[in-house]
Amino acid sequence: MIELLQGSVCPFRFEVLHRSSRSKARVGRIYTSHGIIDTPGFVAVGTNGAIKGVDHHFTNEMGLQLMFCNTYHLLVQPGLDVIRKRGGLHHWTGRKGPLITDSGGFQIFSLAYGSVTSELKSRGHKKTGTGVLKITEEGVLFRSYRDGSPLLLTPESSVLAQKVLQSDIIIPLDELPPYHTDTQSLRESLERTHRWEKRSLDEHLKQINGQAMYAVVHGGVDHALREKSAKVLRELPFDGFAIGGSVGKTRQEMIEMLMHTLDFLPEFLPRHLLGVGDLPSLQACIPLGLDTFDSSYPTKAARHGYLFTQQGALKLKSTQVRLSEKPIEEGCNCFTCQRYTLSYLQHLWKAKELTSYTLLSLHNLHFMVTLMERYRKAIFDNQI
Amino acid sequence: MIELLQGSVCPFRFEVLHRSSRSKARVGRIYTSHGIIDTPGFVAVGTNGAIKGVDHHFTNEMGLQLMFCNTYHLLVQPGLDVIRKRGGLHHWTGRKGPLITDSGGFQIFSLAYGSVTSELKSRGHKKTGTGVLKITEEGVLFRSYRDGSPLLLTPESSVLAQKVLQSDIIIPLDELPPYHTDTQSLRESLERTHRWEKRSLDEHLKQINGQAMYAVVHGGVDHALREKSAKVLRELPFDGFAIGGSVGKTRQEMIEMLMHTLDFLPEFLPRHLLGVGDLPSLQACIPLGLDTFDSSYPTKAARHGYLFTQQGALKLKSTQVRLSEKPIEEGCNCFTCQRYTLSYLQHLWKAKELTSYTLLSLHNLHFMVTLMERYRKAIFDNQI
Numbered sequence: 214m215i216e217l218l219q220g221s222v223c224p225f226r227f228e229v230l231h232r233s234s235r236s237k238a239r240v241g242r243i244y245t246s247h248g249i250i251d252t253p254g255f256v257a258v259g260t261n262g263a264i265k266g267v268d269h270h271f272t273n274e275m276g277l278q279l280m281f282c283n284t285y286h287l288l289v290q291p292g293l294d295v296i297r298k299r300g301g302l303h304h305w306t307g308r309k310g311p312l313i314t315d316s317g318g319f320q321i322f323s324l325a326y327g328s329v330t331s332e333l334k335s336r337g338h339k340k341t342g343t344g345v346l347k348i349t350e351e352g353v354l355f356r357s358y359r360d361g362s363p364l365l366l367t368p369e370s371s372v373l374a375q376k377v378l379q380s381d382i383i384i385p386l387d388e389l390p391p392y393h394t395d396t397q398s399l400r401e402s403l404e405r406t407h408r409w410e411k412r413s414l415d416e417h418l419k420q421i422n423g424q425a426m427y428a429v430v431h432g433g434v435d436h437a438l439r440e441k442s443a444k445v446l447r448e449l450p451f452d453g454f455a456i457g458g459s460v461g462k463t464r465q466e467m468i469e470m471l472m473h474t475l476d477f478l479p480e481f482l483p484r485h486l487l488g489v490g491d492l493p494s495l496q497a498c499i500p501l502g503l504d505t506f507d508s509s510y511p512t513k514a515a516r517h518g519y520l521f522t523q524q525g526a527l528k529l530k531s532t533q534v535r536l537s538e539k540p541i542e543e544g545c546n547c548f549t550c551q552r553y554t555l556s557y558l559q560h561l562w563k564a565k566e567l568t569s570y571t572l573l574s575l576h577n578l579h580f581m582v583t584l585m586e587r588y589r590k591a592i593f594d595n596q597i
Numbered sequence: 598m599i600e601l602l603q604g605s606v607c608p609f610r611f612e613v614l615h616r617s618s619r620s621k622a623r624v625g626r627i628y629t630s631h632g633i634i635d636t637p638g639f640v641a642v643g644t645n646g647a648i649k650g651v652d653h654h655f656t657n658e659m660g661l662q663l664m665f666c667n668t669y670h671l672l673v674q675p676g677l678d679v680i681r682k683r684g685g686l687h688h689w690t691g692r693k694g695p696l697i698t699d700s701g702g703f704q705i706f707s708l709a710y711g712s713v714t715s716e717l718k719s720r721g722h723k724k725t726g727t728g729v730l731k732i733t734e735e736g737v738l739f740r741s742y743r744d745g746s747p748l749l750l751t752p753e754s755s756v757l758a759q760k761v762l763q764s765d766i767i768i769p770l771d772e773l774p775p776y777h778t779d780t781q782s783l784r785e786s787l788e789r790t791h792r793w794e795k796r797s798l799d800e801h802l803k804q805i806n807g808q809a810m811y812a813v814v815h816g817g818v819d820h821a822l823r824e825k826s827a828k829v830l831r832e833l834p835f836d837g838f839a840i841g842g843s844v845g846k847t848r849q850e851m852i853e854m855l856m857h858t859l860d861f862l863p864e865f866l867p868r869h870l871l872g873v874g875d876l877p878s879l880q881a882c883i884p885l886g887l888d889t890f891d892s893s894y895p896t897k898a899a900r901h902g903y904l905f906t907q908q909g910a911l912k913l914k915s916t917q918v919r920l921s922e923k924p925i926e927e928g929c930n931c932f933t934c935q936r937y938t939l940s941y942l943q944h945l946w947k948a949k950e951l952t953s954y955t956l957l958s959l960h961n962l963h964f965m966v967t968l969m970e971r972y973r974k975a976i977f978d979n980q981i
Contacts, residue, residue, distance in 0.1 A: 262944065266951040270936060291919065291944040298920050299940055307936055535675065536682050552654060552691055556683055560646065560675040567650040570951055 225381070225425035225452050227483045227504075234595045236500035237475070238588075243453075243483055243504075245311040245381040246423040247303060250278045252483065253499050253588050255490060255581040256313065256507035260286050262306045265512050266570040267578060269308045271548065275579050279311050279382075281507040284374055285320035289359050293377050301379030313507070314380040316371040316413070319457075319487075321345060321355045322389035348388065350405070368412035372426075376417075380424065384455060385413030387429045392459040399433055406431050407445050414449055425452035427485060433459045434466055436473045443477035453483040456503075460486075464494060471501050490581075492521070499588055500597055511581050515573035518562050521580040527555075529573070534559050547579035548572075609765070609809035609836050611867045611888075618979045620884035621859070622972075627837075627867055627888075629695045629765040630807040631687060634662045636867065637883050637972050639874060639965040640697065640891035644670050646690045649896050650954040651962060653692045655932065659963050663695050663766075665891040668758055669704035673743050677761050685763030697891070698764040700755040700797070703841075703871075705729060705739045706773035732772065734789070752796035756810075760801075764808065768839060769797030771813045776843040783817050790815050791829050798833055809836035811869060817843045818850055820857045827861035837867040840887075844870075848878060855885050874965075876905070883972055884981055895965050899957035902946050905964040911939075913957070918943050931963035932956075 226244040233239065243250040256279045257264050257272065264272060264280065272280065282302060287293070299305035302312055324344035347354040352367030368386040375383040386409045390402040410428055417426045428446040432438030446454065456474065461467035467489070478484060483504045486494075490508020498506070511521065518529030522542040527534070540550035541558065549558070549572040561569035591597045610628040617623065627634040640663045641648050641656065648656060648664065656664065666686060671677070683689035686696055708728035731738040736751030752770040759767040770793045774786040794812055801810045812830040816822030830838065840858065845851035851873070862868060867888045870878075874892020882890070895905065902913030906926040911918070924934035925942070933942070933956040945953035975981045 261948040261950055262941070263948075263950045263952050266955075268936075268952045268956060270932075286948075290948055291940070295920060295940060295944070299922065299938070305938070306941055307938075536679060538683065548654075552652075554683070554689070554691075556675070556679060557646070557690055560679070564645040564647075564670075564674055566645055566647045567951060567954055568647050568652045571650075571955060572652060 224423065227453065227481070229481065231593050233500070233592045233597060236597055237502035238500045238592045238597055239502060239504070240589045240592045241483065241504060243311075245425070247309065247311045247381050248278065250311055250505070251585070251589060252504035253495075253585055253592075254278055254505045255495075255511075255585050256281050256485075256505050257512070257578060257581075258507055258509040259308075260509075261290070262287060262302060262308075264574070264578070265509075265516070266567075266574045267512070269306065271575055272578070273309050275547070275575070276582050277310070277578060279313055279505065279507075280308060282312055282314050282378070282380065283317075283320060284314050284371065284378065285317035287314075287378065288317060288374060289357060293374055297377045301377070303379060311381040312378075313382040313384070313485075314375050314378050315384045315487075316386040317366055317374065318353065318371065318386045319389055321353055321366060324355070324358065350408070352386070352409075353388075368409045369416045372413050372416040376420065376422065376424070379422070382425045382427055382453070383417065384427060384429060385410040385417075387431060387457060389458060390433065392433065392462070394433070396435065396438075399435060399438060403431050403438055403442055407442070410446065411449060414451065418450070427451060427453040427455045427483075429455045429457035429487070430474060430478070431458040432474075434461050434470050436470065439470060439474040440477050443474055447477065447479055451482070453485065454478050455485040455487050457487045460489065464497060467494070468497050468501070471498060471503070475502055492584075495584070495588070499592075511577040512574045515577040516570050518559075518573070520573060521577050521584075529555070529559050529562050541573075541576050542580075545576070545579070545583075547576050549576045549579075608807065611837065611865070613865065615977050617884070617976045617981060620981055621886035622884045622976045622981055623886060623888070624973045624976045625867065625888060627695075629809070631693070631695045631765050632662065634695055634889070635969070635973060636888035637879075637969055637976075638662055638889045639879075639895075639969050640665050640869075640889050641896070641962060641965075642891055642893040643692075644893075645674070646671060646686060646692075648958070648962070649893075649900070650951075650958045651896070653690065655959055656962070657693050659931070659959070660966050661694070661962060663697055663889065663891075664692060666696055666698050666762070666764065667701075667704060668698050668755065668762065669701035671698075671762065672701060672758060673741060677758055681761045685761070687763060695765040696762075697766040697768070697869075698759050698762050699768045699871075700770040701750055701758065702737065702755065702770045703773055705737055705750060708739070708742065734792075736770070736793075737772075752793045753800045756797050756800040760804065760806065760808070763806070766809045766811055766837070767801065768811060768813060769794040769801075771815060771841060773842060774817065776817065776846070778817070780819065780822075783819060783822060787815050787822055787826055791826070794830065795833060798835065802834070811835060811837040811839045811867075813839045813841035813871070814858060814862070815842040816858070818845045818854050820854065823854060823858040824861050827858055831861065831863055835866070837869065838862050839869040839871050841871045844873065848881060851878070852881050852885070855882060855887070859886055876968075879968070879972070883976075895961035896958040899961040900954050902943075902957070904957060905961050905968075913939070913943050913946050925957075925960050926964075929960070929963070931960050933960045933963075 229241045231240045241252040258281045260283045371386040387406045428451040432442045485505045490506040520527040534555040537555035613625045615624045625636040644667045755770040771790045812835040816826045869889045874890040904911040918939040921939035
């Protein structure tokens with residue numbers, strides 16, 4: 214169960230409970246108006262205000278403490294007016310625990326450049342007709358993928374949107390440069406991002422409403438630029454730091470960048486790694502002192518029949534599970550493992566039954582929750 | 598909650614608790630090894646051993662007492678060997694309550710002729726390359742849609758398959774003639790169907806194992822043939838009767854056929870209407886003395902945003918619900934109505950979120966369960 218705090222608005226606060234003697238890993242707690250987030254913590258992605266295949270009842274039950282929603286998607290459908298009139302994201306969606314939203318910028322730039330992954334795999338191509346029309350100092354002008362109308366997203370309008378959403382943690386508008394860009398362009402983009410983040414913060418501080426704002430540290434894989442970004446942003450009264458932009462072509466490149474960057478961030482504020490939550494990355498990043506990680510990977514993997522267990526990944530398509538009376542993982546107390554065998558789950562998945570996506574996602578999300586519990590215990594015990 | 602009986606095998610039994618003084622409607626109870634079925638009762642369709650979008654936990658909770666599975670689909674995926682080795686459908690799927698399975702014939706003939714609905718709407722066309730290869734006295738030879746291999750389904754093999762499935766109510770093999778057929782062909786088909794049903798029953802009676810077998814009354818919309826079918830089949834020791842075959846082009850045609858047919862069936866045995874469960878048909882058929890109805894309509898309608906309420910159907914696409922803070926139906930105590938507003942549900946559905954199909958199906962199935970409760974009460978009160 215998620216732990217809710219009494220009272221309506223509680224100031225955002227981060228508390229470090231323990232620092233490992235063996236690494237920079239730490240156990241902490243983030244306090245928000247909608248509940249506590251234990252760190253290191255996994256953040257599930259619910260782009261449209263819902264995790265794919267898993268409703269809030271189950272995420273509440275399994276103790277999934279923080280959920281990530283995408284402002285851009287919510288602007289397009291249902292539109293901000295609906296969420297405003299229905300009293301914010303929590304009230305409208307029925308989600309009880311804390312929520313974090315992004316600025317909307319990432320999606321707009323992704324539509325323009327293709328996703329970072331696509332680009333790195335040379336699948337990306339600059340789309341014409343949709344996406345970014347013009348980037349100016351004011352903000353980013355883009356075409357709505359719904360009706361083609363031009364829309365302007367500015368630091369101020371992004372923050373005002375997130376005020377309507379009433380998410381617990383909000384993200385300032387940043388520019389997302391492509392991975393393959395020259396240093397001069399990256400430097401200019403970084404400076405604009407810093408100006409946009411400052412404007413976002415100013416807008417946020419006009420009416421805090423119990424919300425927190427995390428800065429987004431940029432600089433790609435250029436260590437000097439990352440250091441600069443951290444140093445600029447730490448001078449501003451942000452409540453935490455997110456590591457954004459291109460984090461590298463390989464995990465090793467990301468780790469080296471993170472090791473360098475994190476040294477320049479204050480120890481007493483929470484650090485979030487944007488869009489990274491695969492298991493080897495968590496193992497590598499938690500000892501560096503990162504606190505939260507958002508990723509759609511566990512649910513996406515589940516829908517592809519790729520299941521997490523403490524003994525490693527289990528592929529549901531394997532002929533070995535065709536007759537298995539065992540649950541996905543023995544000893545697991547998730548909803549699915551308490552009720553269904555691998556044999557039946559494989560059948561549902563092969564038959565493309567909707568319930569399979571739900572049941573498998575429930576398991577992988579539950580695995581992430583318990584994995585983070587194990588990480589916290591290991592840090593308390595100075596084992597990592 | 599569904600009501601389970603003590604002990605492992607309980608003989609199938611039907612008990613009429615009350616007959617309306619106003620119509621032929623009756624309230625009854627069917628006792629099976631896996632629990633009780635109150636009648637009139639709605640039977641949910643779980644073709645592949647699962648209701649689309651709704652897992653057994655929820656159907657158990659909402660008191661959905663009988664579920665219909667399709668033998669043909671289960672033969673193709675996962676294959677009978679899996680279900681045999683995993684101890685039957687109940688054990689393998691985790692479904693606690695009673696199950697009914699069909700013979701497999703309906704799907705094979707549907708693949709050959711197109712569905713009855715398609716045919717009636719002139720959308721059907723005889724497919725070549727798949728479906729029925731040859732119908733002989735022995736059985737029906739068809740091509741597997743999985744790998745194209747020829748398979749022979751006989752009355753005996755269908756019953757033996759359903760013995761492996763261990764369903765509570767099984768259906769004998771019948772021939773499904775097309776709606777548009779001449780009287781002579783229909784008569785010949787009917788006679789073959791009767792011979793096949795007799796062979797099915799003989800096979801079933803070799804080892805009953807707590808299972809029941811319902812005869813399938815045929816004859817299309819030809820009243821004389823329906824009468825003949827009922828008279829032939831009632832002489833055999835079936836445990837109940839299903840009304841199968843083409844039931845008519847219009848609801849009125851179906852009602853007239855049913856009024857004529859039901860008179861020739863014994864009053865002390867249960868009667869099932871195959872594949873019909875829309876709300877106006879239930880209203881028309883319950884007063885005729887039909888006891889159970891299977892239909893995938895409630896879940897299919899839900900996925901199309903068509904929601905059942907006591908005030909009539911609610912279309913989720915309606916702009917009127919965009920901002921609605923109300924549940925689908927006020928006073929409804931289903932999982933969905935207890936948690937989510939129409940505004941949020943409309944959004945999830947428009948965004949094609951998987952959870953929407955689950956949440957909306959849960960409501961419509963719950964509606965069917967409570968609708969049948971209201972019917973039973975109305976019959977007890979002699980109001981219908």
